Amino acid sequence: MDRSEPVVSDLSGGVLRLTLNRPERLNAFNEPMHLALRAGFERARDDAAVRAVLLTGAGRGFCAGQDLGDRDPRKGGPAPDLGQTLERFYNPTLRLMRGLEKPIVCAVNGVAAGAGANIALACDIVLAATSARFIQAFAKIGLIPDAGGSWNLARILGEPRAKALALTAEPVSAETAAGWGMIWRAVPDDALMAEAGALAAALAAGPTLGLGLTKRLIQAAAGNDLDTQLDLERDCQRQAGQSADYAEGVIAFLDKRKPEFRGR
Numbered sequence: 380m381d382r383s384e385p386v387v388s389d390l391s392g393g394v395l396r397l398t399l400n401r402p403e404r405l406n407a408f409n410e411p412m413h414l415a416l417r418a419g420f421e422r423a424r425d426d427a428a429v430r431a432v433l434l435t436g437a438g439r440g441f442c443a444g445q446d447l448g449d450r451d452p453r454k455g456g457p458a459p460d461l462g463q464t465l466e467r468f469y470n471p472t473l474r475l476m477r478g479l480e481k482p483i484v485c486a487v488n489g490v491a492a493g494a495g496a497n498i499a500l501a502c503d504i505v506l507a508a509t510s511a512r513f514i515q516a517f518a519k520i521g522l523i524p525d526a527g528g529s530w531n532l533a534r535i536l537g538e539p540r541a542k543a544l545a546l547t548a549e550p551v552s553a554e555t556a557a558g559w560g561m562i563w564r565a566v567p568d569d570a571l572m573a574e575a576g577a578l579a580a581a582l583a584a585g586p587t588l589g590l591g592l593t594k595r596l597i598q599a600a601a602g603n604d605l606d607t608q609l610d611l612e613r614d615c616q617r618q619a620g621q622s623a624d625y626a627e628g629v630i631a632f633l634d635k636r637k638p639e640f641r642g643r
């Protein structure tokens with residue numbers, strides 16, 4: 380692994396693998412890492428060769444949130460504007476991830492704390508090593524859950540668990556997270572990367588347009604009433620039905636062979 384890149388980016392078989400790469404700081408975010416991660420998701424959005432993203436971390440951690448050494452209060456000066464940090468760095472990346480009409484798989488290889496936990500929860504399918512923990516660490520330092528955490532936790536878990544996690548900063552194991560529906564699956568440590576890689580590869584070989592529309596629909600559901608959602612399904616299905624991958628899927632079914640989707 381190249382130690383000089385804050386995020387290592389590798390495109391293979393339609394999967395863009397993005398590896399957070401500050402292992403000595405448990406992949407905590409500094410400015411270069413923020414910018415590199417955002418550039419990775421911009422590439423995923425703009426490059427048709429990317430058909431799925433796999434996000435993971437180098438070393439023993441996934442991501443420990445914001446690098447707290449970057450703004451050491453002992454250095455003096457005025458209190459930092461953390462709202463601006465969110466506006467400049469986190470929020471654009473969270474919006475890119477949510478708007479990306481390609482699946483994002485997250486392989487949580489170790490501890491995910493603060494904004495690191497919430498970046499993981501913002502991915503579409505989250506697998507975690509059984510040794511990994513999710514920690515809403517914010518309460519320990521007087522902050523609020525950011526990086527979409529207050530929104531995602533409340534939606535995924537409901538208020539009772541979301542509030543308890545955010546107010547206590549109690550770690551949640553991968554198995555508990557899976558049991559609560561906070562993530563898709565807990566996987567033995569030594570099997571995590573193979574399983575996440577295979578899942579991302581299968582998604583990248585899928586009907587990209589249809590998968591992207593599916594992501595859009597499921598994300599829209601909670602904010603829509605049934606009539607609005609039915610209209611949206613109609614519009615998306617119309618679009619999906621015009622794709623070459625839909626024709627290929629049907630022909631492959633009728634020919635009793637595996638489809639070869641091209642992502643259009």
Ligand code: LHQ
Pocket residue numbers: 403404405407443444445446447448461464465490492493494495514516517520522525
């Ligand atoms: C770290 C960090 C870290 C620097 C471990 N920074 N070095 C948004 C807007 C703007 C500003 C503020 O924040 C935010 C969003 C946020 O994300 S706020 C939440 C920030 N994150 C945290 O509060 C988590 C802090 N880290 C921890 O509580 C622990 O490190 C965890 C529980 C993640 C892991 O514990 P251990 O497995 O015991 O590892 P460790 O604590 O020994 O960490 C290993 C090294 O990584 C260590 O450095 P050292 O030189 O002693 O080996 C840590 O200082 C460093 N590190 N997290 N966020």
